[in-house]
Amino acid sequence: MQSLDDRPHVGIGLVGSGFMGRCQANAFASVAGLFDVPVVPVKSVIADATPQLAMKAARDLGFERFTEDWHDLVEDDSIGIVAITAPNVLHEPIALAAIAAGKTVYCEKPLSTTADSARVMAEAAEAAGVVTSVAFGFIHNPLIRFARHLIRDGEIGEVTGFRGRHAENYMASPDAPHSFRTDPAGGGALADIGSHILCLARFLVGPVSEVMGEQRTIFPTRPIAAGSADRAPVDVDDMTSALLRFDTGATGSIEANWAATGRTLDLSFEITGTHGAIHFSQERMNELHLYRAAGPASGFTKIESGPEHPPYGQFCPAPGHQLGFNDLKVIEVAELLTAHSGGPSRAPDFREALNVQLTVDAISVSSRNKSWVAVGN
């Protein structure tokens, strides 16, 4: 038998080990066996709030070392990519330190708690010339990429309308407690999940120029903690509806709703064009419905994900087997590794994440002012 190890490696430093930390760790473990990546990630260091948490995370997620101080991780010479899944308020300091250390930075959404903070981060990254990526994972669905190709290739003509939604039910109970999600700095349904549908809208149709929003707090108070009888006022939106005007002249609307009883992940849209239309819901993430006016039979065709929609084929050579959410994360990490090595990436960078945040902010301003607001840049 012969031993083998010939590809370049890159050390990963992961800050945080919650839902998204676990997802990222899994993606780093899987990616090199599925994609022909230019560098092989090594799960080097994980940081969490306490030594105990960090040690457990390292053990559970397969990192070589751990620390309770993210500064150690950022400054570690073995680390090439800093992955941030820490609370939103820490995104800026960690990212700025990582940028200063010349690392590639991979950050969960939202990029930061305010657009000003996000702008600082984007400008620092651009000044330093480091690679950045923000985890709006749903756009990495091969069918979403396929939709983008269809639209760019003119398959549905000129886009006239976009109707989107991100609806979940995780805050549908008035007894769902306060958390970072209800912190006015970066919280609320629009910022938390509406950002996904806005990111998709930009990815598929282009920049949004003007917005008119209506934000609403359905439950005026929530328990201060799970199970607590003490309740505190809620200062963020449970539900936002907004009208959109795109740079292209297309118009439409979105809804962000985390009190959408019965909905688990209705991240959905219909894009209408002069010669066709596309509709999609994350609830059936392996299906894209395409209508072409020029087609031989009238009606929407249910296109199932398959190898003809890259990079599906990296996971499976046959259609019908289907991808899941964690696979989207693997694709995101493959893009990250390519970008880290100087290649192109389809993932939103800090600048794009800032643009999403500016759209979110414009909707909030619009709601307060009860008027149309131009999206800043």
Place this chain on the structure above:
Amino acid sequence: MQSLDDRPHVGIGLVGSGFMGRCQANAFASVAGLFDVPVVPVKSVIADATPQLAMKAARDLGFERFTEDWHDLVEDDSIGIVAITAPNVLHEPIALAAIAAGKTVYCEKPLSTTADSARVMAEAAEAAGVVTSVAFGFIHNPLIRFARHLIRDGEIGEVTGFRGRHAENYMASPDAPHSFRTDPAGGGALADIGSHILCLARFLVGPVSEVMGEQRTIFPTRPIAAGSADRAPVDVDDMTSALLRFDTGATGSIEANWAATGRTLDLSFEITGTHGAIHFSQERMNELHLYRAAGPASGFTKIESGPEHPPYGQFCPAPGHQLGFNDLKVIEVAELLTAHSGGPSRAPDFREALNVQLTVDAISVSSRNKSWVAVGN
């Protein structure tokens, strides 16, 4: 053998013999065999623009007599109910004449070309004490009635959100020509089909208090007639999106779009409540999807129309057989005959149709003024 004829009859005078005239004639022919109606309609007189058209219509649709002058019909003593399917601009004069003659009036939507005109009609009918009915037929779907019962009975808790749409594709081609539909007096996508989703919103959730709309003409010119090379400017909307605030505090949005490539009749909504949710599309008009937070299994239940949803059982004693659009018209006519005989009706009357029109108008004003507008009454 014995002959039989014992129920009271009512003479029907139908003005117009287009799509909706045919639908109504069919409903009048069917209703007494399916419903235990208090009066049996007799297809007495039909009026159309010329003697030739009127004669052909009478023959095809089974009317006893015909006329090219609707005044004759309105004044005919044998006529108890005047049914108006004439062009929208004629609704007011015909209806006012019928009201003056003390007839029950059954009018296609929209009630008239302006809210002022509609108000004149509603007030005249109320002053005269005649029965009126406006043909927003989709609300007669037994599953829509069932949805209303569910909501009224608190099965989904307090309604928090309404997201509705009426999208069709009959004007999706830039070469679809001008017609009454594009006449600024009563035309445009919002007035033509948006009125259906607004009527449903009112029927299920209640009055809309404030609106913020965005109307848009996608195709700035259209042929002056089918196949013509001459094109004239379009002054009505092809697509309207609007934010809604209901009297109850619920919020939401609607879209009206007659350029919705790929959509034949996506009259659809999702109603979200604190304890449940309902979604429906006319595309699958025999299905209602209900989520109940308290249910034993998590997920939307696909409820198929059946005899447990009156008046489905009038058509068929077994579930699964399904109703079609023309059956909704029969239900509408059964309601009309009941109301004509002094009974209650679930059908919108002239006042309700005026309220729908006022909501349409408020959205138009809002779009021009770029601000929220209160709905008049």
Place this chain on the structure above:
Amino acid sequence: MQSLDDRPHVGIGLVGSGFMGRCQANAFASVAGLFDVPVVPVKSVIADATPQLAMKAARDLGFERFTEDWHDLVEDDSIGIVAITAPNVLHEPIALAAIAAGKTVYCEKPLSTTADSARVMAEAAEAAGVVTSVAFGFIHNPLIRFARHLIRDGEIGEVTGFRGRHAENYMASPDAPHSFRTDPAGGGALADIGSHILCLARFLVGPVSEVMGEQRTIFPTRPIAAGSADRAPVDVDDMTSALLRFDTGATGSIEANWAATGRTLDLSFEITGTHGAIHFSQERMNELHLYRAAGPASGFTKIESGPEHPPYGQFCPAPGHQLGFNDLKVIEVAELLTAHSGGPSRAPDFREALNVQLTVDAISVSSRNKSWVAVGN
């Protein structure tokens, strides 16, 4: 005003006034307003078991006269078409009398309680040269006709497989009582509803040459009447599965199941061809799903019923409005009237109904003999 009555008329004599009697009466009332039929049906005479029932039926369903003796009706000179919705055991004597009287005969399915009886009826009709029609109404769905055209035109290549089902739940309770449905003469799930899917199989793919069936009585006893504590053995099948070989070489299977908990009318099939496939369920009777290997996008296209699928346009000039079960009955009656006047008909005649019954019988013999059985003719 002018009076009008110029088309030839034909008197209808309807025997029976249950579910299907009402359906037929409604269809006779509607058809002339929707179709350009060669003769206008007149609801002349209705017969039912007692004078009281017959009088009520005449009144409710709009017949001119009534009788408790179907012989009177059959012999009535004003009657051109005898419509039979009486119990299955009466189909043969009524039909033979009507044939002897030279009437057109329109009979509910099954044609009779045994294949021998059905053969007597078919041969008598052929010898007399009268027009016959048997009410397998589901094949009149415009989308089923469209499917037949697609298949005949080679759009899915050579048909290789047929997988069909007719599943309902009306006998799913062990306490659903005995009735004509459980009478060994003509009863059981296969005869009652399996005949529909076999009729569709023949309509779309062609004659079935050999069968291998498995019939099963799930509930060995049932109450002798609704609510009765007395139970009697059941001698018919609740559920039948069968393998099929078609004359063309295609193979497949069907299931007939009236104890299919949760299913209201899953009359469904998938037809697989060498270049395409079609699937359909009566549960969504306004949708046909078509796959074409040669198409530009891979996947099944959901084709919604519309005017491009005749005779949908007789009911509605626009797609999306949808047809219901009673509309299929109207189409069936339009075919009947055409055939009565010497025109062609797509409806199964007595001979075709006999062929369906022979297929049913072959499956039963196969189940008893535990072997493949050739279908007789």
Place this chain on the structure above:
Amino acid sequence: MQSLDDRPHVGIGLVGSGFMGRCQANAFASVAGLFDVPVVPVKSVIADATPQLAMKAARDLGFERFTEDWHDLVEDDSIGIVAITAPNVLHEPIALAAIAAGKTVYCEKPLSTTADSARVMAEAAEAAGVVTSVAFGFIHNPLIRFARHLIRDGEIGEVTGFRGRHAENYMASPDAPHSFRTDPAGGGALADIGSHILCLARFLVGPVSEVMGEQRTIFPTRPIAAGSADRAPVDVDDMTSALLRFDTGATGSIEANWAATGRTLDLSFEITGTHGAIHFSQERMNELHLYRAAGPASGFTKIESGPEHPPYGQFCPAPGHQLGFNDLKVIEVAELLTAHSGGPSRAPDFREALNVQLTVDAISVSSRNKSWVAVGN
């Protein structure tokens, strides 16, 4: 920072690096970060047909060493689990060698090319007391497990019917060439994919006692290799339909069809019980449709996969995110590692795989003999 490595490890030896080899490698890389497994797998050795293939596979899939001789791998002391994804004809010799060496054996389906061979393998494993697992991965879908719990808990009453199918289109072209799939030793649609639906039938309903099958070769010849003009006869089935009788008395049918134009992975079933029903298709693998006769609202409820369906929560703490095929493989490997450490496993072992193969064989015999055949054991 501290280094960390405290859990026991087990060396994995993987034979074969095709589709399923890649899937397995990915699962071994992911499992320890997602599941609290008792042992951490180490990708130690990979074997493939030539040194070049083996080296590339080791590099691509992250194995430490490689060999072109699987005997080396089986005998390697560092290897605790031998994973077999080699051609079917090699399953028996590799497995027997691994069993002789006392290894846990994880084998792709089918277990072997004949039931006799499979029996030899099962008996050898039982005699040696080694842990075995066969990769019928679809049963590891959390919703399939949930379905099993529902059935076992009596939620749908007594199971009366099973209607299943595994339909794909990968051999739907007459020009799809010969391969191991068309080798009479273990090939054909029934053995290749019908085994999946039979495995599911056994998992959910129980053993099948008798079968009656119809096997058919749709395309009598196929090219001897991709693109070749030379064609050779096909001796295996393209499509099989079969009737089933279960030990419990339930009856039903299955279809296996690899020429199912338009279908990518219609591994689907409907299970009917006296008080409820379940239907599922792998095409929408994150949905289970449940009907309960006792439920408050009539209709099938669409249950979306979520943390309430273990082990979904290992992948994601929130519903709606969805699993994909590769996640099922991770679950399968987690079960394998648990079994390897002496815990219980839900995965089919060699004995269960033999039972599936005996059912396949009985269907084949039945088709040849044109008679019902009892399933051996």
